[in-house]
Amino acid sequence: MSNEIETEGAQRLERPRVEALDRILGEPLKVLDDGFVRVVDYMGDDSSIVQAARVSYGKGTKKVQEDRGLIRYLLRHRHTTPFEMCEIKLHVRVPMDCWRQWIRHRSASINEYSTRYSIAIDAAQATAADQWRLQSTGNRQGSAGFVDAEKGELLSKQEADLHRESRRIYDARLEQGVAREQARKDLPLSTYTEAYWKIDLHNLLHFLALRMEDHSQLEIRSYAARIGEDVVAKWVPFTWEAFLDYRMHSLSLSAIEKEVIAAVAKGDKVGARKLVEERGWLEPSDKGGWKRNREREELEGKLAGLNLAAPW
Amino acid sequence: MSNEIETEGAQRLERPRVEALDRILGEPLKVLDDGFVRVVDYMGDDSSIVQAARVSYGKGTKKVQEDRGLIRYLLRHRHTTPFEMCEIKLHVRVPMDCWRQWIRHRSASINEYSTRYSIAIDAAQATAADQWRLQSTGNRQGSAGFVDAEKGELLSKQEADLHRESRRIYDARLEQGVAREQARKDLPLSTYTEAYWKIDLHNLLHFLALRMEDHSQLEIRSYAARIGEDVVAKWVPFTWEAFLDYRMHSLSLSAIEKEVIAAVAKGDKVGARKLVEERGWLEPSDKGGWKRNREREELEGKLAGLNLAAPW
């Protein structure tokens, strides 16, 4: 019997381990006022990704690239399956409101603290007086700036009162013998829950790409940043570096954006402008200037970022 | 070019449709005090399952069984892939507390009402005075019986007050300009949400098997029953019938339970009892009788259901 994938000779195989991650195994990394993320277990490291990718090469193929280069290549060209070969299990403590967003990611295994079985965790996320965020006007689903401190003081007081009152009623129900599964129904969404959350690296990177992003809500963004910067960066440093270069900090140009930029770059302002007009992105506004157009504004942002002037 | 799967001759193909389901398309089927389930769209019917299963038979194979028989066979023997060939899309209105359980089923597509983008739905699940359930003593995660009406009256009043107060604070935050994504953080879990929920029939049956079951919480069980009895039963009647026979009302016997029942059935009481003793399920209690043992108790229930006497 011969086999084509290198089987590491006769010596006994050992599971790959990562010193830097072992050092924080089990340690709660604090997030928000009372939440945390803890690494409970993991499988694989950067070299496991390389090993899986090299299945394709077969016996006798020399190492054409260093590991780091190969990982960068895989991530750049969205060869995603080798990243599924690494797995991590976290123990997290999160407000339910935030957890509602979290579990929309379906490619993970979850065991959550049960408030049918046990008494609900006696903690709700509290907001400091200077942490009340104002509704964004530009972005219907975002926030921008903070409520002024005096008003914030009052909001925080009301919040604390509501937390206390909700818990009092929860406790009173339990005392009356109400079933836990029903008593919990009016706990605030800010109540903390805990869970084991297990996911492979490919799906974790997808989670991070969405949740570390600017438009993501601050709360889940805080968890994502913790996981990215304090866990993934330690666990698979080559992958993390490539992820930042090719995913987090990358820029996507659409077919039309490519054309416009190419026209601008060769100095063809008229042609560039025509492309945009034809799309209906340059309609004169009654107040002078142009009517608001989301695609044009996105393009303007990209042009500016590339040091190119919009020819309109 | 020939092809092996029957391609329905030359006549134009039409999408399968189900009269009985078309009749309730878009109609809200009420659940709980203010929730509902609405069928928005569907794909396939009982015949689509048969069609997919018959792929195996190929050209020239005569129809060995009627459709109903084949569907029963598939369900009985857990040939699940043909049931994935049917798909349904529901619009549901559910308390968030219940929705938290619902979305643990990961094999579905979901678009939920966004309280980052829009103002939260102004409705929370209310409990009638005679509907406060008592904590079960036998089952740590269940309920049994009701709080007496007088106490219930008070609980319902407290509940209404808490709903009102939570909403007042939510509205006040919005008035102060607090971002919707943050203002919502202390809404009670009983607040209603809405969503489109799309799932294939195989995964829907799995959902129903778990959520129509006795140990499932009353709230989600009410939704599951509505979907099963008023939607699935109309949509795929053969499948629904087979599902009840072979899944919902079936009984599973473990290796040891089979052995014990076989011994009891041939009158070998001594042998049956010995099997159970060897497992350590028959330990004398200090108070007479046997120590509680969950596996033995489950077996006793099954013996009784089959009209067989436990020989201990």
Added chain:
Amino acid sequence: MSNEIETEGAQRLERPRVEALDRILGEPLKVLDDGFVRVVDYMGDDSSIVQAARVSYGKGTKKVQEDRGLIRYLLRHRHTTPFEMCEIKLHVRVPMDCWRQWIRHRSASINEYSTRYSIAIDAAQATAADQWRLQSTGNRQGSAGFVDAEKGELLSKQEADLHRESRRIYDARLEQGVAREQARKDLPLSTYTEAYWKIDLHNLLHFLALRMEDHSQLEIRSYAARIGEDVVAKWVPFTWEAFLDYRMHSLSLSAIEKEVIAAVAKGDKVGARKLVEERGWLEPSDKGGWKRNREREELEGKLAGLNLAAPW
């Protein structure tokens, strides 16, 4: 900050490891004439399942059951999520024909040897003269018994010739400069391929339940048995034992089967028979006896296994 799930005190956490599995890490476990299964990496053990299940209990809940009992309980009652907390990665070498069945299981991560990138593995599954199986007459998709040795000799010779000729043509194409991706198109399905295959324990047990089963094709059944008996049994012994008791060797009774057995058990032969007749399972045959009916025959098998006589 407090937390409800026990965080193992102050001492540093270590990844769970399994001696018995570490001992065979990387070792090829032979299957068929030239295939194998090798454990490359794993995450978690029996205790990880217990840990995840206990999330529900929260702080202060005493260990009500031993680990073994809890695992048996979870498996018996199909609480499947804790089993997703264990993960294993195998390196397998399999004939493509068998691999075609294997990858129908979608809940796994896969990196397969690429014959676009590399020259195809120069090995095809060969059949010994006494291993040619006869088509089953009872089961359209099964086999039963063997072709006699003399004929088998010839079949094996033809097989070897065909393997040689197919490979010769493959090699000739490559020599002519034909692209590997096209040259491979006429390799026999028996050609070996290799892959990394990573899956969680819940999905692995599902795979084993289907593929260790009698009706499963011999080739994939051989792999499943190897994985079950030589890998899973070592890795998570409590789970393996429970799996055999509650899944592999369990028996499912449908609603009607329960009723018939209950009638038979209390001696009500007339009633039992009536139940079966009403279903149309007892139609007299022209040749005497009953017409063949699959559900009745399955029931007869179950009655016999439980030492109960069919009253017809």
Added chain:
Amino acid sequence: MSNEIETEGAQRLERPRVEALDRILGEPLKVLDDGFVRVVDYMGDDSSIVQAARVSYGKGTKKVQEDRGLIRYLLRHRHTTPFEMCEIKLHVRVPMDCWRQWIRHRSASINEYSTRYSIAIDAAQATAADQWRLQSTGNRQGSAGFVDAEKGELLSKQEADLHRESRRIYDARLEQGVAREQARKDLPLSTYTEAYWKIDLHNLLHFLALRMEDHSQLEIRSYAARIGEDVVAKWVPFTWEAFLDYRMHSLSLSAIEKEVIAAVAKGDKVGARKLVEERGWLEPSDKGGWKRNREREELEGKLAGLNLAAPW
């Protein structure tokens, strides 16, 4: 009872239907020499995507954008869940070699023609004399150009002989009574198979993005193009248009590529070159010029496409 998602008033709901797709329902769209793709059923259309996306807006929100604009926005910003709300079922006929790649996409439901149950389809993909592709030298897993016609003639003859011989042996085995599941083991990978394949639009677009791409193998690329251009374009025209603009014909710039382009665009050649040197992408070659470096070459291609000169 009120509800927040518009429930289309009192009038009866009808399933969305697409004229252009209904017209080809059931019609085999030819691919390769003997394969096809047939639309068997579908659910939803462009408006279903919009409907799902608008869940977020709630009652009373005016239609801020036209449907087309919203679909473009969703696709551009990778809001993928609304695209899961459409589903399609295809009947396909594909060589097994190609099918092996196809089913690597796990987010689909599949029922395949069974060669355990039925006799294998008597057709294998044949290659015309001028269609033998040469191995690419630049791309280890690709092809480029064709074998010259004379040689091709011979290759096609050998191919036909091998197909004939493989089938002869398959038939002979069946005649000897060998079980179908075993007899098939040496059929060539080019043998056609058939299947029902059901997938949601989001996952279908992902499949098309990967399989319509230049580096994808010609065979599966032919199927993908058929499905994209003749099915998806008819089914959801707004989505198809947006998909081409924002996925198929888009360009992704990494963090470093953005920096270099921005430097080049403002005329800072020295700075641009320094950025590239620091990465180690500009190492002098012994033969003059630069050593080959994949990332630099990719960047050079992008610069050229945008009409910008590489400053090295």
